[in-house]
Amino acid sequence: MQYDKATLHSGNVYQIFAYVKNQDASGNGKVSGMLLYAKTDGQITPDYSYMMSGNKISANIMLS
Numbered sequence: 001m002q003y004d005k006a007t008l009h010s011g012n013v014y015q016i017f018a019y020v021k022n023q024d025a026s027g028n029g030k031v032s033g034m035l036l037y038a039k040t041d042g043q044i045t046p047d048y049s050y051m052m053s054g055n056k057i058s059a060n061i062m063l064s
Contacts, residue, residue, distance in 0.1 A: 008035070008046060008059050020055045029054035036062045 016033040024031035032055055037046055045061040 008048065013050075013057060013059070017052050017055070017057055020057065021053065024055055027054070032056035032058070035059040038062055 012035055016035055020031050020033040035046075035058070037059065039045070039061050046059045047061065049056060049058045051057075
C-alpha cells in the first residue's frame with residue numbers, strides 16, 4: 001500500500017522488464033513478461049498489464 005492505494009513492488013516490475021528487454025534484443029516488442037503472485041487470503045489480488053518501452057509486462061495472481 002502506498003498513499004492508500006495498492007501497488008506492485010517496483011523492483012519486481014523492473015527486474016522482469018530487464019529480462020524482457022534483454023530477450024528482445026531486436027526491439028520488435030514480441031517479447032512479454034509476467035509476474036505471478038501466489039494466492040493469499042488478502043483482499044487485494046494483482047491483475048495489471050502495462051506496456052513498457054513497447055513490451056507487455058503483466059502481474060497476475062496464480063490460481064490453483
